[in-house]
């Protein structure tokens with residue numbers, strides 16, 4: 405039952421492992437409701453998956469996790485990822501009965517206070533969600549990119565032409581850091597290192613020179629990709645498609661119009677639109693960059 409905002413006393417506090425189940429349920433229910441409204445697939449297919457995510461985030465010392473409580477019950481949560489100089493936010497979610505009462509705003513302000521002094525804050529927003537885009541914009545976030553979630557496999561078979569696509573190794577992390585810095589102005593080395601240990605990252609090499617990499621091109625939420633040129637990125641996509649048994653999935657900024665058009669001719673499908681928003685320092689990519697669900 406919805407509560408009147410006048411009677412509500414909202415407390416914002418750090419999340420603890422005891423909050424994992426409540427946060428998992430709220431993430432699932434709130435995102436599922438938005439997806440149903442717009443007839444888009446939900447990013448969290450079950451409570452089990454969203455609870456696993458809540459557990460990972462709340463137990464991660466490099467994620468600042470907070471909850472909102474009303475009358476002793478958790479009704480919302482939000483997360484600030486502090487692993488990189490660029491901070492990223494999300495997922496923020498408020499239980500459906502408690503939405504539109506200013507709780508999301510309070511959870512965002514707390515996270516923004518915590519991120520004071522960082523290089524910048526970023527988030528990826530589901531474009532169709534007019535409430536969240538209104539909230540983030542009014543808080544000072546700017547729209548920086550339009551993205552599409554793209555899934556599928558390229559039709560074109562991989563042809564070497566002097567370029568190798570192969571799994572990333574730990575010794576490649578340094579060069580990934582360098583290319584990420586050159587293209588994006590920040591690095592994601594810890595994430596690339598983790599991807600080598602726990603996921604399936606790939607890179608394209610021209611001779612010994614790394615020209616493009618992806619951290620996990622079959623899992624868009626944790627994947628980011630960097631390349632110097634459009635051709636390098638296309639080669640990486642074709643090579644990775646050739647080596648992966650799973651379909652590829654990634655967030656493609658529509659600014660890369662030639663890659664976008666090429667993806668359509670290669671048989672990829674568009675799933676839904678997203679928006680990259682940022683506050684603080686923002687450097688325009690000097691090359692090709694596909695963000696993860698964080699930034």
Ligand SMILES: CC(C)(COP(=O)(O)OP(=O)(O)OC[C@H]1O[C@@H](n2cnc3c(N)ncnc32)[C@H](O)[C@@H]1OP(=O)(O)O)[C@@H](O)C(=O)NCCC(=O)NCCS
Pocket residue numbers: 434435438495496497498499502503504505506507508509510528529530533534535536538539542
């Ligand atoms: C998005 C979400 C976190 C926002 O939390 P909330 O507690 O409902 O939001 P708040 O009440 O704090 O703030 C919403 C703001 O949007 C404004 N808003 C809502 N609809 C609007 C519209 N159509 N046009 C302009 N502004 C609008 C409200 O007026 C309010 O601003 P105000 O504080 O100046 O009045 C919450 O709705 C939610 O959990 N949604 C489902 C999960 C989700 O989508 N998460 C974000 C993914 S990007």
